[in-house]
Amino acid sequence: MATQQPESPSQRRKRKRALRKLVEFKGMHGLSLNQYRQDVKQLYDGPKGAMLAMASLVSLHEPLVGLMFRERKFDATRFHKILDIGAGAGQILGHLVKRTNPTAELIGCDLSHQMLRRARTRLDSDRPNYVTADLTQLPFADDSFDCITCGWVIEHLHDPRPGLREFVRVLQPGGSMLLLATEDTVAGALTSRTWKCRTYNRRELNSMCEEVGLPWQEQLYFTKLHRFFKLGGILVEATKQAHVELAPPHVCQS
Ligand SMILES: C[S@@+](CC[C@H](N)C(=O)[O-])C[C@H]1O[C@@H](n2cnc3c(N)ncnc32)[C@H](O)[C@@H]1O
Numbered sequence: 001m002a003t004q005q006p007e008s009p010s011q012r013r014k015r016k017r018a019l020r021k022l023v024e025f026k027g028m029h030g031l032s033l034n035q036y037r038q039d040v041k042q043l044y045d046g047p048k049g050a051m052l053a054m055a056s057l058v059s060l061h062e063p064l065v066g067l068m069f070r071e072r073k074f075d076a077t078r079f080h081k082i083l084d085i086g087a088g089a090g091q092i093l094g095h096l097v098k099r100t101n102p103t104a105e106l107i108g109c110d111l112s113h114q115m116l117r118r119a120r121t122r123l124d125s126d127r128p129n130y131v132t133a134d135l136t137q138l139p140f141a142d143d144s145f146d147c148i149t150c151g152w153v154i155e156h157l158h159d160p161r162p163g164l165r166e167f168v169r170v171l172q173p174g175g176s177m178l179l180l181a182t183e184d185t186v187a188g189a190l191t192s193r194t195w196k197c198r199t200y201n202r203r204e205l206n207s208m209c210e211e212v213g214l215p216w217q218e219q220l221y222f223t224k225l226h227r228f229f230k231l232g233g234i235l236v237e238a239t240k241q242a243h244v245e246l247a248p249p250h251v252c253q254s
Pocket of ligand 1: 037041042044052056085086087088089090091092098110111112115133134136150151152153156195245
C-alpha cells in the first residue's frame with residue numbers, strides 16, 4: 001500500500017499561497033479609482049461601517065492596539081500633533097486620547113463622514129478634531145504633524161504609493177508613522193473579503209515605504225504568540241527621512 005509523503009514546507013507554502021489567492025477579494029481591480037472609492041465610502045457609511053467598532057472588539061484588534069500603546073511598543077507620549085488617517089470608529093483615536101500628552105493635538109480623518117460621526121459619539125471627548133478627507137489628498141500643509149497613525153486603511157488602495165507619499169508630505173522630517181496593514185495570509189485574505197480590500201506582502205510594502213522616504217524603523221507584534229503564528233498583520237513604525245524629495249501633487253485618475 002502506497003504511503004502518503006508528508007507535505008514539505010515549500011509545498012505547504014504553495015498550497016497556502018494558492019488558497020490565499022483564491023479567497024482574496026479581487027473586486028477592486030475591475031473598477032476605476034473613483035468608482036472603487038465610492039464603493040468604499042458606501043460600505044463604511046452603511047450597516048457594515050456601523051458594525052466596525054463591534055467587529056474590532058470581537059476580533060480583539062482594538063484592545064491589542066491599546067496594549068501596544070500601553071506597553072509603549074509605540075510610545076505616543078513623544079508627540080505634539082498626531083493625525084489618525086482612516087480613523088473609522090475611533091479605534092486608534094480612543095487610545096491616543098488616553099496615551100498621549102493632554103496638550104497633544106489629535107486629528108482624525110476619514111473618507112466616510114458617517115464613520116467620523118460614529119467616532120465622535122463613541123469617544124465622547126472634546127480632544128480630537130475630525131476632518132473628512134481622502135488620504136491621497138489630505139487637506140493639510142506640508143510638515144504639519146510629528147506623528148501619523150494609520151490602521152487598516154491602505155488596504156483600500158490599489159497602489160499604496162500615492163497615499164504613502166501624501167503621508168510623507170504632511171509629516172515633519174524625523175516624524176513617525178505607526179502603520180498597520182492586513183498581511184497576505186489566508187486570514188488576511190478572509191478579512192479582505194469582508195472589507196472589500198486587498199492584502200500586503202510584508203517585503204513589498206517595506207520596499208514601497210523605502211521608495212517614498214518612509215523607511216521602517218521597527219516591525220512590531222501585538223504579542224509573542226502573534227509573532228510566532230504570523231497573526232495580527234503588518235505593524236510597523238516608520239520614520240520620515242530628514243531630506244525627502246516631495247513628489248509632484250498627485251492627480252487622481254477617474
Ligand atoms: C477598517 S477601517 C479602520 C478603522 C481604524 N483605523 C482601525 O484601526 O480600526 C478603514 C477606514 O478607512 C477609511 N478609508 C478607506 N479608504 C480611505 C481613503 N482613501 N481615505 C481616507 N479614509 C479611508 C474607511 O472609511 C474606514 O473608516
